[in-house]
Amino acid sequence: MERKFIEYDFGRVDSERMRLNVGPQHPSTHGVLRLEIELEGEIVTDVIPHIGYLHRCFEKYCEQMQYPQVIPYIDRLDYIASMNNEWPFVMGVEKMMNIQVPERVEYIRVIFAELNRIANHQIAVATFGMDAGAFTPFLYLFRDREMILNLFEHTSGARLLYNYFWVGGLAHDVPPNFKDTALNIIKTVRATNEEVMRLLMGNKIFVERTVKVGILPADVAINFACSGPVLRGSGVEWDLRKAQPYSIYDRFDFNVCVGSNEIGVIGDSWNRNIVRMNEMEQSCRIIEQAIAQMPNEGDVREKFPKKVRPPKGEIYCSAENPKGELGFYLVADGGNKPFRLKSRPTSFVNLAVLPEICKGYMVADLILILGSIDIVLGEVDR
Amino acid sequence: MGNFVFDLIGKNIVAALVICIIPLVFILPYALIAILGELKIGAWMQDRVGPMRTGWKGVLQPVAEVVKLLQKEDITPTIANKPLFNLAPFIVFIGAFAAFAVLPFSEKFIPSGINLGLFFVFAVGSFAVIGIVMGGWASNNKYSLLGAMRSVAQIISYELPAGMVFLSIATIAGTLDMQTIILNQSGPIWNWYIFGGPQGGAIKFLFIPFFVILFIVYLISSLAETNRTPFDIPEGESEIVAGYHTEYSGMKFAMFFMAEYANMYVVSAIIVILFLGGWSSPFGTSFMDGPIWGIFWMVGKAFFFVFVQIWLRWTLPRLRVDQLMYLGWKVLLPLSIACFMAIAFLAMIN
Numbered sequence: 221m222e223r224k225f226i227e228y229d230f231g232r233v234d235s236e237r238m239r240l241n242v243g244p245q246h247p248s249t250h251g252v253l254r255l256e257i258e259l260e261g262e263i264v265t266d267v268i269p270h271i272g273y274l275h276r277c278f279e280k281y282c283e284q285m286q287y288p289q290v291i292p293y294i295d296r297l298d299y300i301a302s303m304n305n306e307w308p309f310v311m312g313v314e315k316m317m318n319i320q321v322p323e324r325v326e327y328i329r330v331i332f333a334e335l336n337r338i339a340n341h342q343i344a345v346a347t348f349g350m351d352a353g354a355f356t357p358f359l360y361l362f363r364d365r366e367m368i369l370n371l372f373e374h375t376s377g378a379r380l381l382y383n384y385f386w387v388g389g390l391a392h393d394v395p396p397n398f399k400d401t402a403l404n405i406i407k408t409v410r411a412t413n414e415e416v417m418r419l420l421m422g423n424k425i426f427v428e429r430t431v432k433v434g435i436l437p438a439d440v441a442i443n444f445a446c447s448g449p450v451l452r453g454s455g456v457e458w459d460l461r462k463a464q465p466y467s468i469y470d471r472f473d474f475n476v477c478v479g480s481n482e483i484g485v486i487g488d489s490w491n492r493n494i495v496r497m498n499e500m501e502q503s504c505r506i507i508e509q510a511i512a513q514m515p516n517e518g519d520v521r522e523k524f525p526k527k528v529r530p531p532k533g534e535i536y537c538s539a540e541n542p543k544g545e546l547g548f549y550l551v552a553d554g555g556n557k558p559f560r561l562k563s564r565p566t567s568f569v570n571l572a573v574l575p576e577i578c579k580g581y582m583v584a585d586l587i588l589i590l591g592s593i594d595i596v597l598g599e600v601d602r
Numbered sequence: 603m604g605n606f607v608f609d610l611i612g613k614n615i616v617a618a619l620v621i622c623i624i625p626l627v628f629i630l631p632y633a634l635i636a637i638l639g640e641l642k643i644g645a646w647m648q649d650r651v652g653p654m655r656t657g658w659k660g661v662l663q664p665v666a667e668v669v670k671l672l673q674k675e676d677i678t679p680t681i682a683n684k685p686l687f688n689l690a691p692f693i694v695f696i697g698a699f700a701a702f703a704v705l706p707f708s709e710k711f712i713p714s715g716i717n718l719g720l721f722f723v724f725a726v727g728s729f730a731v732i733g734i735v736m737g738g739w740a741s742n743n744k745y746s747l748l749g750a751m752r753s754v755a756q757i758i759s760y761e762l763p764a765g766m767v768f769l770s771i772a773t774i775a776g777t778l779d780m781q782t783i784i785l786n787q788s789g790p791i792w793n794w795y796i797f798g799g800p801q802g803g804a805i806k807f808l809f810i811p812f813f814v815i816l817f818i819v820y821l822i823s824s825l826a827e828t829n830r831t832p833f834d835i836p837e838g839e840s841e842i843v844a845g846y847h848t849e850y851s852g853m854k855f856a857m858f859f860m861a862e863y864a865n866m867y868v869v870s871a872i873i874v875i876l877f878l879g880g881w882s883s884p885f886g887t888s889f890m891d892g893p894i895w896g897i898f899w900m901v902g903k904a905f906f907f908v909f910v911q912i913w914l915r916w917t918l919p920r921l922r923v924d925q926l927m928y929l930g931w932k933v934l935l936p937l938s939i940a941c942f943m944a945i946a947f948l949a950m951i952n
Contacts, residue, residue, distance in 0.1 A: 240744050247843060262748070262923055353831060353920030359648040419917075425832055426919045583748070584841045584922045 237265060240583075244273050248351050248587045251597030253571075255586075262582045267575040271568075274601035282561040287313055287387060287528035290558065295381040297546075297565065298599040300343055303336040303372075304541045306385040309548045309561075311466060312537030313387045316530035316552060324518035325389050326468045330510045331402060332372070332384065333539075334503040338409055339368045340542035341496040341503075344449075344594040348493055349420045351591035352429050357420040364412045367405050371398070387528050390520040399511050406504045413500055421490075421497060430493070431484040434577045434589035438487065444573040448544025448566060449499065450593055453479040453492035460540035472509045474502045489592035496594075499542075529556050541566050543594055565602060567595040625702035625713055633863045637664040640912050647916045671859075674852035682849065683740040690737030691850065691857035697729030698864035705871050706780050708881050708896030719780035720768050723872060724761075727827060730861065731757045734836065737858075738846035749845025752923055753829070753836035759930035760826035760833075766938035767820040770945045771876045774799055784880030788891075791884045796877040801952045809948045812941040817877045819938045821910075824869035826926070828862060831915040835923055870907035871900070878903055 238259045243249040252273035258266035278297065282290045294309050295302040307329065314321060321329075346361040369379045374395050376382040384391050395401075420426055436446070441454040451458055459476040461469040477498035479491030530552040538547030544566035551560040570593050578589045641663060645652025653660035678684055704719040706712040716722060731754055738750020774795065775783045786800050787793050796817050798806035826833040837845040847858045874880055880903075881896030883889060890899075921929070 238744060248841065262752075349919065353834070354918065355644075356648050356916050359650065363649060420919070423919060425921055428925055429919060429922055582922060582924070584835075584920075587841050 242586075248591065250347065250590070250595055251600075253590075253595070253597055253600070255590075257583070257586065259583065262584075264578055264581055264583060264586050267578055267586065269571060269574055271571070271597075271600050274597050276602065278602040279561055279563065282558055284557065286556045287530070287558065290561065291386065292381065292383045294548075295383060296598055297563065297602060298340075298541065298543060298567065298596045299380055300596055301336045301340040301542045302380065302382050303332045303384060304340075304539065305546060306382070307333055307467075308537045308539040308546055309550070310385045310387055311539065312535045312548055312550050313528060313530055315537060316533060316535050316550070317387070317528070319388050321389055322518055322520070324515045325520050327510050327514035328390060328394055328520065329385060330468060330472075331507050331514070332375075334506045334510075335368050335371065335402065335405065337503045337542040338405075338500050339365045341449075341500050342409075344496050344542075345416065345420070345493055348489075348588070348591040348594070349426070351587050352426055354420055354423070354426065357416050360412055360416060360419075364405075364408050367408060371401050371405065374401075393520050399514075402507060402511060406507055409500060410504060413497060417497065421494060427483060427490065429584075430488065430490040430588060430592070432488050433581060433585045434489045434592060435485060436487040436492075436573060436577050440576060441487070441573065444576065445569050446544065446573055447569070448541065449492050449495040450544065450570045450573070452477060453495045453592075454487035455479050460538060460545055466539060469506075471513070472506045474506050477502060489588050492592045492594075527556060529554065538564065543567055543596070543599075544570060563602065565599045567597075567599040568602075571595050571600055621713055625699065625705075628707075629699065629702065629860070629864050629867075632867055633860050634664040634668070636863045636866065636908055636912075637667065639909065640915075643909065643912050644916045647913070668856065671852055671856040676852040676854065677849075679742060679849050681742045683742065686736050686740035687849075688854070690733045690740060691854040691861075693733030693736060694730050695733075695857045695861040695864070697726050697733065698861040698868060700726040700729070701868040702864070704780060705868065706784065706875070706880060707900050708893045709781075710893040710896075712781060715779075715781060717777070717779040717782075720772060720778040720783070723868065724765060724768055727865075727868070728757065728761055730865065734846045737850065741846070741849035743849050745842045745844070745848045746846050748842045749836045749848070752842075753846060755923065756826055756829075756833060756835060756926060756930075759927055760823040760934075763819050763930065763934040763938040764823040764827065766935070766942050767816050767823070767876070770816055770938070770942045771795055773942070773946050774801075774949045776949075780875050780880070784875055784882060787879040788882040788887060790886045791879075794877060794879040801948075803952075805951070806948065809944060812944040813877070815937055816941045816945075817873070819934050819941070820873060820876065821907075822929075822934060824873065825911065825914065826930070828865045828869055828911065830862075830866065830911050832918040832921050833926060834915075834920060835926060866908050866911055867904055870904040870911070873907050874900065874903040 240257050240259055241254060242257055243254040244252040249255065254270040254273070256268040256270060257264050278293060282293060285293065290309065291306055294305045297305050342361040342365045346358040349357045372382060373379045375398070376384040376391060436450065436454050438454040438456050441451050441456060446454075447458070455478050457476050457478050460466065462476050477495045479486045479495055483494075484490040532552060532554040534549070534551045536547055536549045538545050545564065546566050547564035549560075549562040549564070550558055553559040574590060574593060578586045581589065638661060641660075642652045653663035656662040656666045678687055701723045703714045704712070704716055704722050706715075734753045735750045738746040738753070741747075771783065772778050775786050777783060787795060789800065791797065793800040796813050798810045798813055825831075829836050837847070842848075847855055850858060881900040883891040883895060883899055885891070
């Protein structure tokens with residue numbers, strides 16, 4: 221049967237437009253985002269995102285911090301994927317200081333970054349489902365995320381803000397049963413993902429709700445500098461891990477997932493989320509390969525420089541975060557503090573596209589589109 | 603039942619009050635059980651344990667919640683329209699409560715055995731929307747207003763298919779009296795209207811699909827009437843905060859809450875009465891049948907459909923407003939009208 225979609229054509233009705241504040245205290249704005257929306261009946265005619273409720277002067281603060289002290293602050297940007305956040309900064313400083321981290325450290329970093337990517341995508345899909353009213357997949361996904369967080373806690377001592385990637389290595393070695401735990405997590409994640417595919421992504425109501433909603437064309441996505449699943453959902457095959465492989469990503473065999481016309485149309489909310497679901501599977505593949513290749517012995521702490529003093533110069537270093545490209549532009553003056561640290565926050569850039577794609581949809585769709593962009597206010601406001 | 607109380611106490615105001623109170627005595631424990639069921643079934647489906655602290659395995663949780671709601675401050679927004687704001691929860695609850703007046707529990711136990719029972723339930727069922735609009739508008743909150751607007755659209759579009767279902771069954775049963783409808787279905791299980799009703803002849807087997815479609819149509823419409831997932835659009839938690847009851851707190855919120863649960867039982871009971879033989883035993887008249895077993899069958903079957911509603915709530919996402927309209931007007935209504943035609947034809951040839 222051919223799929224049918226309803227066009228919102230209610231003809232011309234002259235009515236007063238209503239201005240509505242969505243947030244900062246609202247169940248579905250994923251934090252303290254305030255959206256000022258203009259409604260005609262239920263149809264959104266204008267959206268103005270107001271940000272800054274969580275602003276904490278991250279960039280200026282970093283100028284007062286020694287390099288190792290900056291890392292915990294970077295954790296607090298995208299607090300759902302802290303491992304990934306630390307990576308570009310650490311990598312940048314290492315490049316400036318010409319430090320070659322040991323092989324084993326690279327593998328552990330890859331494994332933790334990919335585990336954190338899985339955890340982030342689980343939250344993204346779970347909260348997106350909850351925006352649509354499906355509560356049960358949310359808890360299934362959180363149950364699995366708990367396993368990942370437990371491993372992180374066992375390793376770094378923290379569940380959310382790890383401070384684990386240090387300049388020149390890692391804060392601690394991994395626990396002894398690390399490989400088994402990671403493989404066990406992958407097994408569970410795959411089983412749950414299969415269930416979620418049937419329960420949520422394949423659900424008729426959910427498909428009707430998300431398909432053809434919030435279509436983001438590829439050219440608009442590129443013009444707004446979107447990245448991550450938002451860009452790939454629009455069909456653009458751009459993943460920093462493939463496009464400019466950093467660390468040891470060129471050693472692994474994995475695919476870049478892009479949106480397709482299979483169920484939805486390219487660039488709609490459903491595609492942005494199916495990209496996330498597929499990326500979890502790709503992350504599982506990377507972890508499997510990394511665990512198989514990883515050297516068992518080796519120090520992770522020895523190579524630490526006593527004092528982190530990058531030479532005078534500047535560098536832009538970016539990495540593929542779960543939400544997209546997170547980059548840091550670092551200017552060093554030879555001292556032990558950054559002269560300037562500019563971040564390229566993923567969520568902030570991706571959020572900018574929201575007013576562009578949600579005009580003409582209903583309030584319920586607006587919430588779904590916001591959910592499909594997957595923002596974290598800690599990173600938007602910095 | 604009415605006669606029994608009148609015989610016992612005499613035909614006076616006290617007897618009338620007793621008859622009024624009996625359904626209320628049923629609603630309160632039922633609501634507690636349904637809330638506990640919601641919590642525990644939800645927990646079971648989501649791989650949790652649910653509330654465990656209050657009483658044995660948390661069975662007293664609903665009591666604790668009611669006590670909490672009673673203790674809460676009763677806030678009325680300063681810019682609200684106070685009389686309407688205060689009246690709304692009661693109207694919503696009355697709509698649900700009044701339906702209990704004509705719901706039979708057993709062969710000998712019906713609070714008021716009027717012969718227009720089905721019509722009465724249908725009439726008071728649409729009462730709730732007045733309260734919802736009243737509450738949503740009087741709250742002076744934009745989210746509440748959106749919720750109220752959605753609610754009106756939803757209930758009006760789903761009452762029509764539900765009305766067609768009522769009409770079909772009334773046509774085939776030849777009555778609007780619930781007890782007679784149930785009596786028609788007593789006997790073996792294939793006398794139930796979902797299996798084509800008691801009228802004889804092999805011809806009825808041709809019409810069974812129409813009855814099953816009507817059953818499904820009413821099941822869907824009933825979800826919309828009780829504002830349950832996937833039709834909880836007026837409350838749409840993730841979009842419009844809490845819809846029409848955003849501004850309500852304390853006991854007034856509890857009234858909305860209780861009305862929802864009471865409504866869940868009402869629509870479940872209607873499904874059971876119209877299609878599944880009401881209080882009649884599925885094993886025929888000889889086994890586990892009678893006035894007392896009747897209560898067991900009636901409440902048991904209705905509870906099964908309450909369970910189905912809870913089950914759907916924890917499984918399905920929510921529809922969008924226009925999709926809900928599409929389903930109501932373009933799918934359910936034509937289907938129910940077609941089925942009504944077919945069943946009217948069956949009633950004619952019988």
